[in-house]
Structure formats: structure tokens, C-alpha cells
Amino acid sequence: MMESTCPECGAVLAEGQTCRDHFDQMLFWEAEDFSRGVVHHLLVLCYHLQHPSLYSMEGLQYGLGLLDQFVVQGITPADVRKQSRDQVASGNRNWKITARPDSIGAYDHPITWTMTAADVVAQGADNYVDSVRAWAQSVHESLKLVG
Ligand SMILES: [Zn+2]
Numbered sequence: 001m002m003e004s005t006c007p008e009c010g011a012v013l014a015e016g017q018t019c020r021d022h023f024d025q026m027l028f029w030e031a032e033d034f035s036r037g038v039v040h041h042l043l044v045l046c047y048h049l050q051h052p053s054l055y056s057m058e059g060l061q062y063g064l065g066l067l068d069q070f071v072v073q074g075i076t077p078a079d080v081r082k083q084s085r086d087q088v089a090s091g092n093r094n095w096k097i098t099a100r101p102d103s104i105g106a107y108d109h110p111i112t113w114t115m116t117a118a119d120v121v122a123q124g125a126d127n128y129v130d131s132v133r134a135w136a137q138s139v140h141e142s143l144k145l146v147g
Contacts, residue, residue, distance in 0.1 A: 009050035011116040022117035023047050026132075029125045036125075039132040041077040042070060046132070046139045047117055052105035059097035060105030064143065071140045114138045 002015040011019060026043050030036045045067055052060050069075045087093040099105060115138040123131040 006051075006116070008053065009113055009116045011118040013118070019047070019051065019117050022121045025121050026117070026128070029128050032125070036128050039129050039136075041080075042132050042136040045070070046135050049139055049143070050113055050116060052107060054099055055105030056096055056099050056103040057105055058095040058103065059099070060107075062097060063105075067136065067140055067143070071136055111142055113142050 004013050004015075005011070006013055006019050009019060011022075013019070023043075030040055030043075045063060048054050049060075049063050049067060055063060066080065069080070084093070096103075115135050117135075120128070120131045120135050
């Protein structure tokens with residue numbers, strides 16, 4: 001068996017497997033049972049924060065702030081949508097969240113993640129909601145040690 005390691009999140013991957021496959025598996029579980037969608041925002045955020053090159057530099061900073069708001073302040077995705085509508089309406093956000101050639105998100109120091117998308121998938125569909133919440137907590141913890 002040929003294993004490899006994801007260069008961004010450090011997850012061990014089987015031959016031919018990528019973290020994107022795990023992301024897609026989780027999206028499938030959410031589509032299969034809509035009640036699992038309550039953690040959709042955390043799934044998207046954790047996946048991107050552990051693969052920062054998907055973000056622009058500004059997008060990464062925004063994502064870090066968002067995780068703090070979700071995990072520490074307990075705000076909801078609806079609150080975020082309202083905030084972001086207000087920002088767009090007032091012209092305060094004139095940058096793109098996703099990576100572009102001249103701005104690719106990266107951390108100043110390597111981060112040791114204690115839980116990855118692979119772990120969430122390994123814990124199975126029945127534990128999905130709890131697993132993603134635990135994942136978000138772990139990502140927040142890992143990032144705190146950096147600053
Ligand atoms: Zn990865």
C-alpha cells in the first residue's frame with residue numbers, strides 16, 4: 001500500500017486519495033440527511049483553514065476571524081451572512097476570499113493539526129455532527145498555539 005501525507009493538513013492518505021475526497025464525502029453525508037447540514041459552515045471553514053492555499057491572504061485572515069466567532073462567540077451562519085451583506089453594501093469588503101495568483105493564503109509557522117478531514121470521515125456518518133464540532137474546536141486550539 002502506497003501512503004502519502006497531505007502537504008497542507010498532514011493527513012495520511014491512501015494511494016490515489018486526496019483531502020478533497022474526504023470533503024466530498026462529508027458533503028454527500030449532508031445531502032443524504034439534511035439535519036447534518038447544521039455544521040456545514042464549520043465543515044467548509046475547517047477544511048479551508050487546514051488547506052490555506054485555497055484562500056487569498058485576506059481570505060485566510062477572514063476565515064480565522066470567522067472560526068473565532070463561531071467557536072468562541074457562538075454566532076450563527078445567519079449572523080455572518082447579515083454582517084457580510086452589510087460589509088458588501090457599505091463597500092468595506094473589496095477583496096476576494098479565494099486564492100489568486102498574487103495572493104495565496106499561508107501561515108507564518110507550520111501548524112500541527114490534531115484532527116483532520118480524514119478523522120471526521122473515519123468516525124462515520126452517524127457521528128458526523130459531533131465530529132465536525134470537535135474538529136472545529138481542535139482547529140481553533142491548534143491555531144491558538146501559533147499566535
Ligand atoms: Zn489535507
